[in-house]
Amino acid sequence: xxxxxxxxxxxxxxxxxxxxERDARYLGGGTLVMRALNEGDVSVSxxxxxxxxxxxxxxxxxxxxxxxxxxTFARVLAERSLGFLHPVAGSxxxxxxxxxxxxxxxxxxPAPFGDFAVALLALDASVAVQGAYGARDMPIEEFLSGRSRxxxxxxxxxxxxxxxxxxxxxxxxxxxxxxxxxxxVTLAVHVPSSGGRAVGVRIALGAMASTPVRxxxxxxTLEGHTLDAASIAAAVAAAADGTAPVDDALASAWYRxxxxxxxLRRLLTGxx
Amino acid sequence: xxxxxxxxxxxxxxxxxxxxxGANLLTxxxxxxxxxxxxxxxxxxxxxxxxxxxxxxAHLACLTLAExxxxxxxxxxxxxxxxxxxxxxxxxxxxxxxxxxxYCTPGMxxxxxxxxxxxxxxxxxxxxxxxxxxxxxxxGYEPIIDAVLAAASGGMRGLHGPEHVPSPHMSPRTF
Ligand SMILES: Cc1cc2nc3c(=O)[nH]c(=O)nc-3n(C[C@H](O)[C@H](O)[C@H](O)COP(=O)(O)OP(=O)(O)OC[C@H]3O[C@@H](n4cnc5c(N)ncnc54)[C@H](O)[C@@H]3O)c2cc1C
Ligand code: FES
Ligand code: FES
Numbered sequence: 345x346x347x348x349x350x351x352x353x354x355x356x357x358x359x360x361x362x363x364x365e366r367d368a369r370y371l372g373g374g375t376l377v378m379r380a381l382n383e384g385d386v387s388v389s390x391x392x393x394x395x396x397x398x399x400x401x402x403x404x405x406x407x408x409x410x411x412x413x414x415x416t417f418a419r420v421l422a423e424r425s426l427g428f429l430h431p432v433a434g435s436x437x438x439x440x441x442x443x444x445x446x447x448x449x450x451x452x453x454p455a456p457f458g459d460f461a462v463a464l465l466a467l468d469a470s471v472a473v474q475g476a477y478g479a480r481d482m483p484i485e486e487f488l489s490g491r492s493r494x495x496x497x498x499x500x501x502x503x504x505x506x507x508x509x510x511x512x513x514x515x516x517x518x519x520x521x522x523x524x525x526x527x528x529v530t531l532a533v534h535v536p537s538s539g540g541r542a543v544g545v546r547i548a549l550g551a552m553a554s555t556p557v558r559x560x561x562x563x564x565t566l567e568g569h570t571l572d573a574a575s576i577a578a579a580v581a582a583a584a585d586g587t588a589p590v591d592d593a594l595a596s597a598w599y600r601x602x603x604x605x606x607x608l609r610r611l612l613t614g615x616x
Numbered sequence: 617x618x619x620x621x622x623x624x625x626x627x628x629x630x631x632x633x634x635x636x637x638g639a640n641l642l643t644x645x646x647x648x649x650x651x652x653x654x655x656x657x658x659x660x661x662x663x664x665x666x667x668x669x670x671x672x673x674a675h676l677a678c679l680t681l682a683e684x685x686x687x688x689x690x691x692x693x694x695x696x697x698x699x700x701x702x703x704x705x706x707x708x709x710x711x712x713x714x715x716x717x718x719y720c721t722p723g724m725x726x727x728x729x730x731x732x733x734x735x736x737x738x739x740x741x742x743x744x745x746x747x748x749x750x751x752x753x754x755x756g757y758e759p760i761i762d763a764v765l766a767a768a769s770g771g772m773r774g775l776h777g778p779e780h781v782p783s784p785h786m787s788p789r790t791f
Contacts, residue, residue: 347638349620349683371681375661378679381638382659391638391681418673438749439727440667440674524748 347381351393355474358394359498363476368392370498372449373416375441376457399448399500410503413448417460420447428506428513432463432532435517438524448499451484452491456526456551456594459517461488465548465556466532467513469504473497488555512536516611517550518603520594527551528595529604531611535571542566547579547608552587552600561585562608576612580605624685626651627695635682642666642677645692653693653722657751664750667723668692674730676749693722696729705729708767709760716754723750728764737768 350368352358362368368390371377381388399414404425411420417433420426421442436442436450436459450460451471464471464484471487472479475497484502507513515532519525530550535542545566547559562585565578589600610616619634626649633648642659645651645668657663659678666677669691696703705725708714715721724747731738731746738746743764744757752760 346636349637349681351683374681374684375676375679378640378681379660382640382678393681393684437661438664439730439746440664440676440749441661443673444675444679523745 347389347391349391349393351395353395355394355396355399355498355500358392358396359474360476361390361392362498363496365390365392370394372414372446373444375437375445376449376453394498401501404506407506408503409506410501411447412501413446413451413499415447417442417445417447428510429463431515432460435459435515435519435530447502451487451499451502455554455590456528456530456592458550458556459527459530462530462548462550462556463513463515463532464502464504465558466515466534466546467504467507468534468544468546469502471502472500474500485558488557491555507534508536514611514614516607518607526594529589529600529607530556531604531607533608533611535566535612537571540570541568542571542575543568547583549583549587549604551594552584552589552604554588554590557587559583559585559587559604559608566612571612576609579612580609583608620683622682622686624687625689627691628689639682640678641668641675641680641682641685641690644682645677645690651692651694655719655722657719657723662751663720664723664727664747665720667726667750669726669730672730672733674727674749691726691729693725696725703729705732705764705767708763712759712763712766714755714759714763720750720752720754724752724760728760728767731764732768738765740765743768 350361362370367388369377369388370392399412401412402415403410404423417436420429420433437445447460450458469484470481471484472481513534517530518528527550529552532548534546536544545563547562548556549559550556561582562579565582566575569575583605584601589597591597619636622635623632631649633644635644642654642656645654654668654677655665657665661676661679667674668677670685671688705728727747727750743761
């Protein structure tokens with residue numbers, strides 16, 4: 345069924361259209377929206393686009409990094425100063441999906457998708473959202489937990505502190521088909537250390553709930569400790585606490601709970 | 617519902633069509649432009665049979681909102697050959713038996729072209745990555761990977777050699 349496509353020059357106008365029209369859907373790279381349309385999803389009657397260049401801006405020069413919602417994974421891969429995010433962007437889809445899919449769309453991608461959002465969650469990103477009455481920054485955790493309600497706002501960008509060392513941020517995605525495949529489970533950890541002890545530990549998991557979630561029990565076992573056999577064993581034991589994975593064609597919920605700790609151990613000990 | 621006028625470059629030629637709201641680039645190319653080389657496999661981004669280049673980058677035509685290519689350059693397999701001369705990739709695909717049923721071939725060729733345009737001497741891993749979004753149910757991929765590597769290493773030589781003038785039934789139009 346044909347839909348109405350509305351294209352706006354500014355993100356403000358696009359945000360206003362999204363919040364005022366029922367059944368309006370924003371089009372980022374379209375890899376999920378077009379899929380729904382091709383499938384005959386009648387819940388979408390209006391497609392909203394914004395050609396605002398600000399949405400495609402990427403600022404990775406300083407210690408605070410800002411990635412516009414319209415930035416594609418291919419753009420991230422082409423940005424040398426974002427090397428620590430290359431394993432993340434490179435793990436998503438094949439080359440065509442990486443040329444099309446955006447960071448903004450990834451924040452809304454349902455499990456088992458959302459690999460980039462897992463990384464942003466581990467980096468404690470804040471998400472700038474433009475609503476009908478102006479823009480505001482919100483912590484990514486809050487954004488993800490109320491995600492269904494955010495759909496009438498327009499995400500402008502995500503920003504976060506650059507990890508102090510390349511080793512402080514680690515990422516691992518388990519897929520059945522390589523090099524391209526959706527996640528059995530995705531893990532991103534950020535373990536900043538101070539005087540040999542971990543401070544501000546973040547462990548984010550994908551495909552372990554309907555949105556990316558933090559493994560807070562596992563984070564607590566590492567916080568303030570050195571990464572040694574004992575603290576890692578405690579984190580591994582707590583890895584699946586509070587998660588709610590589902591059975592899908594890739595893995596059962598049981599399997600996901602079983603393996604998440606195995607992969608967390610490998611990630612924390614630096615094993616391949 | 618009102619249609620929208622859309623102009624873009626299609627294999628170095630300007631085209632203008634009227635599209636329905638929400639139409640994707642694949643149906644636009646096949647039904648309005650008349651270019652049957654991009655294939656419909658799934659309409660879900662999963663198979664890569666519809667791969668085309670937009671401003672030189674591989675995109676899935678089935679997941680591209682047609683209106684987003686306004687003013688941009690779309691390349692499909694139909695524009696790959698140079699007059700009667702097949703592209704080195706097409707020749708290499710023939711020589712390495714990289715097509716069986718041929719349904720994946722247009723997408724494979726375009727994904728491979730996107731790679732070679734940017735990286736003329738890729739490693740085997742880079743070839744595997746470049747075609748990772750393209751499914752082939754026939755060949756087992758090895759002949760395709762070999763063909764892309766062969767086109768990369770020697771393919772540019774003899775592009776216009778007389779020995780390679782294809783017979784009409786081998787024209788890429790028949791894919
Ligand atoms: C073959 C294939 C393989 C894939 N593999 C992966 C994978 O490995 N990992 C993965 O994570 N994902 C994967 N995906 C899913 C998808 O491509 C990505 O999640 C991508 O990041 C979605 O972004 P998009 O810009 O294409 O989203 P769109 O389809 O444009 O949008 C998705 C949703 O987000 C909303 N949205 C988008 N941008 C904004 C914004 N700025 N503000 C408000 N709302 C917005 C849209 O309204 C829509 O509801 C795959 C998809 C396909 C087709
Ligand atoms: S038809 Fe486009 S990916 Fe299958
Ligand atoms: S040759 Fe048949 S699908 Fe590839």
